[in-house]
Amino acid sequence: MEKLKKRSWAEPFKIKSVELLKMTSREERQKALTEAGYNTFLLKSEDVYIDLLTDSGTNAMSDRQWAGLMLGDEAYAGSKNFYHLEENVQKYYGYQYLVPTHQGRGAEHIISKILIKPGNYIPGNMYFTTTRLHQELAGGTFVDVIIDEAHDPENLHPFKGNVDLQKLEDLIKKVGADKIPYISVAATVNMAGGQPISIENLRQVRALCTRHGIKVVLDATRAVENAYFIKVREKGYAKKSIAEILKEICSYTDAATMSAKKDLLVNIGGFLALNDYEVFEEARNMVVVYEGLHTYGGLAGRDMEAMAIGIEEAVQEDHIRARIGQVEYVGEKLLSIGIPIVKPVGGHAIFLNAKQFLPHLKHLEFPAQTLAAELYLESGIRSMERGIVSAGRSKETGDHYYPKLELVRLTFPRRVYTQAHCDVTAEAVEAVYEYRSKIKGLKMVYEPKYLRFFQARFEKLG
Numbered sequence: 001m002e003k004l005k006k007r008s009w010a011e012p013f014k015i016k017s018v019e020l021l022k023m024t025s026r027e028e029r030q031k032a033l034t035e036a037g038y039n040t041f042l043l044k045s046e047d048v049y050i051d052l053l054t055d056s057g058t059n060a061m062s063d064r065q066w067a068g069l070m071l072g073d074e075a076y077a078g079s080k081n082f083y084h085l086e087e088n089v090q091k092y093y094g095y096q097y098l099v100p101t102h103q104g105r106g107a108e109h110i111i112s113k114i115l116i117k118p119g120n121y122i123p124g125n126m127y128f129t130t131t132r133l134h135q136e137l138a139g140g141t142f143v144d145v146i147i148d149e150a151h152d153p154e155n156l157h158p159f160k161g162n163v164d165l166q167k168l169e170d171l172i173k174k175v176g177a178d179k180i181p182y183i184s185v186a187a188t189v190n191m192a193g194g195q196p197i198s199i200e201n202l203r204q205v206r207a208l209c210t211r212h213g214i215k216v217v218l219d220a221t222r223a224v225e226n227a228y229f230i231k232v233r234e235k236g237y238a239k240k241s242i243a244e245i246l247k248e249i250c251s252y253t254d255a256a257t258m259s260a261k262k263d264l265l266v267n268i269g270g271f272l273a274l275n276d277y278e279v280f281e282e283a284r285n286m287v288v289v290y291e292g293l294h295t296y297g298g299l300a301g302r303d304m305e306a307m308a309i310g311i312e313e314a315v316q317e318d319h320i321r322a323r324i325g326q327v328e329y330v331g332e333k334l335l336s337i338g339i340p341i342v343k344p345v346g347g348h349a350i351f352l353n354a355k356q357f358l359p360h361l362k363h364l365e366f367p368a369q370t371l372a373a374e375l376y377l378e379s380g381i382r383s384m385e386r387g388i389v390s391a392g393r394s395k396e397t398g399d400h401y402y403p404k405l406e407l408v409r410l411t412f413p414r415r416v417y418t419q420a421h422c423d424v425t426a427e428a429v430e431a432v433y434e435y436r437s438k439i440k441g442l443k444m445v446y447e448p449k450y451l452r453f454f455q456a457r458f459e460k461l462g
């Protein structure tokens, strides 16, 4: 018998309950796609086979989390689940004060309203859709200060989420530190392809901001995934635990907004965590207006309990290695058959480079939107556009933003799909790649005012 060369790892869980999937025919999918205006956000979940739209709120909870739901204390005020959550946020993230919110954008709304004055500038390591919109709605202007490498899908920089300190200094010189209430630092950077920021860079950002009296606000949505990349890529961190690295990341920042629907393995939830008491007081007051009382922030007690338990599970080494390992597995498969994807493979998703995949399409024929629609038609797999549609329009000129990255995101929910689903996914992408030159673009026929990618509608050209 031939000897096996390599020892594999497998998912560090076994399956206790299953959800059955519906298989569809190409004709059924064409009908569903036309009805959805070629927008994967408008498909019915029932018509989807493997759902890689997002890793947001789509995670499988553990038996401990499900048991935690039964411990929900649904008191209007002072639920014990709030105090459990507060304790774990303090213990694992290190911030002193907690304001729960229904999800990430609830926290973004509150912090933007408190810290941003009209005419302010908010630098960030690439934009995120909801984060930037809340900054703009508060009267601010977002300025991208991520390193140039992040805009190049081929560049192999290990920390493509890093802030370009020169760009940040130039902005401070140009507009003055008093016009910059904070820098918004994401770990990992979703729109760059799930790319991490290094501890070294974070330290430098902290030092520069301290010198100028600028706050640092972390988007901690996928900070556990970022901690994993630091562990495997940054000198001096190989022996540190994920929990230690997570806490160190947060220690360089003044506050964090959190969409718990990602790292924290739940279906709903978020929070704003802070160290500054005065800002906390304002946030605690404001949350009552927009979300709910400050001890539930729009969540049920049971949701806070699931989050509190999720924090403990998220930092387990076996979990995070398998979570990112699964994404790497698909990435390596696609690279081995020559599919153009963003490199290095990021934490939560594979990003297909639609510009290279469909080079015959013009930018305003929406290559990424087209490719996401085509992948669904071919296989029933749902992905998401992350290109010109997601980028939206400039509020000054009204013209589209033309992002350098025109991507399709295949996003992996945590603990949901098996390796066989991964194989089927890679084969489906390969099948579309084989007939790529025959694929025609789209035209936009309906465009909503805010976050248009969610509800825009398209028709097939030609």
Ligand code: F0G
Pocket (backbone or CB within 6 Å): 053, 054, 055, 056, 103, 104, 105, 106, 128, 130, 131, 186, 190, 219, 221, 222, 258, 259, 260, 261, 269, 270
């Ligand atoms: N920040 C990042 C980095 C995100 O990825 C998201 C959501 C948010 C903030 C907003 O959080 O959805 O809980 O209000 N990202 C989802 C996604 C929608 O599919 O990437 P939310």
